[in-house]
Amino acid sequence: MKPVLLWSDALIFMLVIALVIFFYKLREDPQTRERWGQVFSSRLGMIAFTIIITYVGVALLDSLHFRRALENPEGLQTEEVFYDNKVTSVLDVMLDGMGDRFERTYSAPFALKSFEKQNMKDEQGNSIRDFPQLKHAGTHLADPSERGADLLAKSLVALLWGVLIAAIVIAPQWLLLRNSYNPWHASWGVQLVVICFFTWLVSISHHYHVLGTDKGGADVAYQSIKGIRTGVLLGTLSTLVMLPIAVSLGVMAGYFKGWVDDVVQYLYTTLSSIPGILLIAASVLLFQVYIDLNPDFFSIGMEKADAKFIALCFILGVTSWSTLCRLIRAETLKISQLGYVQAAHAFGVSHFRILSRHILPNVVHIILITFVLDFSALVLAEAVLSYIGVGIDPSMGSWGNMINGARSELSREPAVWWTLTGAFFFMFILVLAANLFSDLVRDAFDPRTINRRADS
Template identity: 65%
Template sequence: IRRGETEVPWRSIHLSLLLMFVLVAVMLSLSTEYHVFGTDKVGQDVLYQSIKSIRTGLVIGTLTTLVMLPFAIALGVMAGFFRGWVDDVIQYLYTTLSSIPGVLLIAAAILSIQVYIANHPALFETATDRADLRLLALCVILGITSWTTLCRLLRGETLKLREMEYIQAATALGVGRFTILGRHVLPNVMHIVLIIVVLDFSGLVLAEAVLSYIGVGVDPSTFSWGNMINGARLELAREPVVWWSLVAAFCLMFGLVLAANLFADAVRDAFDPRLREQGV
């Protein structure tokens, strides 16, 4: 360990944690008397907005994944295992959904939610209620439109698994189809599910920023990196240029996406049988 010749890079981990703790301690000590990242056009602290925006990114990534997984797993496994007309119907479904531009579908859903809120003001008395409904609707729409890729992968893996000898033996012994799916097929496709979910998390965070920037994302009153970038867009035309809001949103979004991608690489390596066979 002292020489750093271990399977786990402890030295890099310790140095990274030490650097992170030092940066956090410095920012906390300075934030009591200074605005570390400056303020925006109305005097709000940019560091506070950037940290609060992490919640929005995590909520969208987590809730969207929870909405996407049941569709992708159920339809993908059923299409690959049952084949026939079931496979044809599911393929037609995700092919049709993939052909619809996602931005237009999300914009239509968000505008419908806004019309519903405007027509029923008694149900949403505060701005927080309206913002939470819009955030929830965005998660649902992103989940409905993002399950097709995982469904295709699970269908292909299930088509391969159903021809394996142990699946054929279970079928010959009279084991029920859904029992085979639950005991033999589903556990053998979970590695794909884990890898794709972690990889898609960073894409969902970036999607929120892009959608909020063009005005069809979260509510403008919600703290998010997309709203920060959208607000900083007009500030860049001022003289002198107000650039720190854009840089702060970019740095924290970059840090979260980078962490998610590194974690996805670690998950992929952990579940890759070829790497385990090579002893890497």
């Protein structure tokens, strides 16, 4: 195999390394460590954090890309190794070929036959129109009526394997952390559910399409899982691009006032007056023209899709900072007039120290809340961009593309509901966990919450 490193792969690895360094540095700051300890001292915090780490872990596995080596054609004697143009990830290997089991078109969850009729020949050679048998679902059954019992038996076996794998994963954690004050049992419960679910999903997908198939015959469950990487990266990278711009400009405008405030207000007022979707669409289309005019920069199709994806994250971040900047400016204006900040000025404390010790810590709760709200909004914005044709490339798994495709599917009779359900389920779990975790972090770091807790 030949390793493939995409730009988005490098970014997610850098993000994980930054998180590891961040939590390691917490050991050097007792006050910050104590506040984070409050977050993880609750069962809800451990559950939400474990879910978020699970999504990040799946995104990491889906970011380890490689190209398989091809066998030399018959009669060709050469030492040169040829590689497949298809880029595979470690997650694809773990899903055990789930993405390679294509049907002709739609099929319902756990169905044995296609969702649409087609022209067929009966045993006598007569032309009939009926629902054809699926190629990768229920072919092992001698009688279709055995589906319920077969599904139950295979589910029990898969769940037993899931419990065994979970025990192997959780046992070392239990030995190391069983005497900890944090409620690790809540995290272990989530790990048990997640491992059992994925073991069951991979096992059952060998015999049935758990969430059916889409119009092109691709497995919907596989597409939903592949959308995790896109969702995590899109929301995180776009927000991380937006945060430095919004925080720096908002703090400077609220602290220095005067002409600095006038310039910043002019910038975000001008940006807010431009329709956001049109600005994003125009920027993405300009980058698409650049890609089309420079095909030599990309050796495989996946690199083109990845470049468009990175450009979309950057454009979403650059065009989405005005709201947070306005909020931080207003909060900074209020904080800068408080007594302890005025006292620091009177004692000749430098501007940098006042900003780092008094201003920024008091706006962290606003940044955290906005981070989560913008994270979910940016994930949903990708669905809107897909509607006008400037979203994620169709070759990349995306909840936005799935939701966009479900628009026409829900208007059918009968409706094709499982594509929307798959995207909604995985997106809902991620956004809910992020919101709950953000609330706990806000309660731990918001100075007003800390003061109310001290007064009570």
